[in-house]
Amino acid sequence: MSQAASFVVHHIPVCPFSQRVEILLALKGNDAQERVRFEVVDITRPRDAALLAKTRGTTALPVLELPDGRVLKESLVLMRYLDEVLPGPAVAAADPYRRAVEGMLSRLEGDFVQAGYVFVMNQDPDRRGALRERMLEQFARLDAFLVEHAPAGTFLFDDFGWSEAVFTPMFMRFWFLEYYEDFDLPPEPRFERVRRWRTSCLAHPAAQQVTREEIVKSYYDYALGAGNGALPAGRARSSFAFEPHWRTRPWPPRDKYGPPPGDAALGL
Ligand SMILES: N[C@@H](CCC(=O)N[C@@H](CS)C(=O)NCC(=O)O)C(=O)O
Structure with missing residues (x-):
């Protein structure tokens, strides 16, 4: 991202809806990528009040902030908008x-x-x-x-x-x-x-923005029924936490129906 960046995408790095936007930008090329800055949101923490004010209380990401402060939501909408306003080849079919x-x-x-x-x-x-x-x-x-x-x-x-x-x-x-x-x-x-x-x-x-390992480790809590950074019973840290980094954590147990390990065994 260079000084020319004028759009801000508030996102969760491992979120598939944000990845759609990242893929679109990758397809459009450098000139488009340089116009967009990604602001990372940690969904395991209470949402920043300033961001909540911008979204008028909704918490789903990604959210696109335009240079004049207006806000757009919904990944497919963001894709369409950025495809139309940014330089680079159109990703949507022309016909x-x-x-x-x-x-x-x-x-x-x-x-x-x-x-x-x-x-x-x-x-x-x-x-x-x-x-x-x-x-x-x-x-x-x-x-x-x-x-x-x-x-x-x-x-x-x-x-x-x-x-x-x-x-x-x-x-x-x-x-x-x-x-x-x-x-x-x-x-x-x-x-x-x-x-x-x-x-x-x-x-x-x-x-190639994410790997299988990052997804399997980050989504362990989903496999226990706890989505969007929520904590499964008996745990103090979410598998979506940024620290400790997912690379340093062991692979979670594949048997999601068995007795779940605690934070320490998950490397959290
Ligand atoms: N339909 C939305 C879905 C977005 C969505 O569900 N994002 C999830 C992350 S993968 C999220 O922000 N979850 C946190 C929350 O809703 O508070 C889109 O396509 O942008």
């Missing part, structure tokens, strides 16, 4: 039909995200099968969409673009399902297309 197809695919993200987060946060072993099925249905829905609109390629269109910036952060977060729920796509034809998409999305250089 109206293609942009409409991107729009339809983006509309699937809400249910997809919801299915994954409900699954990781579930504490009832008897619900695992149903939640796994629900997650698989969501992947099958994406697969069917891609088969209809882009049967042959890798990405939705020619290259990693808008839709990939929307979904890749979620494919990455769902590493927590693989780790804590032993979830993965079965080798069935109904997932072939979406698997190909996911693999290419995960490998793309514009989407």
Whole structure:
């Protein structure tokens, strides 16, 4: 970020919704990146009053502050706005039909995200099968969409673009399902297309802001049913805390239904 920065994104570094914005900026290039400064928010601490005043009391991030103080919310809205006002190649498709197809695919993200987060946060072993099925249905829905609109390629269109910036952060977060729920796509034809998409999305250089290790360790408390920096019973420090750094902590137990370790055993 240089002196030319004029937009501020308030964000949580490991948040997938913020990563969408980071990916968009990476795709637009240096000139765009230099215009945006990222302000880190620690969600394990009470929210800063000045930021709350700016957002009029809402706490969800990312939030974009414009140079004149106006505030925009919602990652997809931020993506659209920054794509339009910042220099660099447009990430959204230029062709109206293609942009409409991107729009339809983006509309699937809400249910997809919801299915994954409900699954990781579930504490009832008897619900695992149903939640796994629900997650698989969501992947099958994406697969069917891609088969209809882009049967042959890798990405939705020619290259990693808008839709990939929307979904890749979620494919990455769902590493927590693989780790804590032993979830993965079965080798069935109904997932072939979406698997190909996911693999290419995960490998793309514009989407390497987080690692599997950071996600698995940071989201341990989600796996215990405590989201957004909340504390699970018997704990004094959140797995979302910045200190001690996640790299220094041991990998959490994969069995989220077993007796949970305390702060010390988690390296917190
Ligand atoms: N629909 C919102 C979701 C944002 C969201 O849920 N952000 C989470 C972090 S991943 C958050 O800020 N949680 C803290 C809170 O809501 O207080 C978007 O796309 O921007």
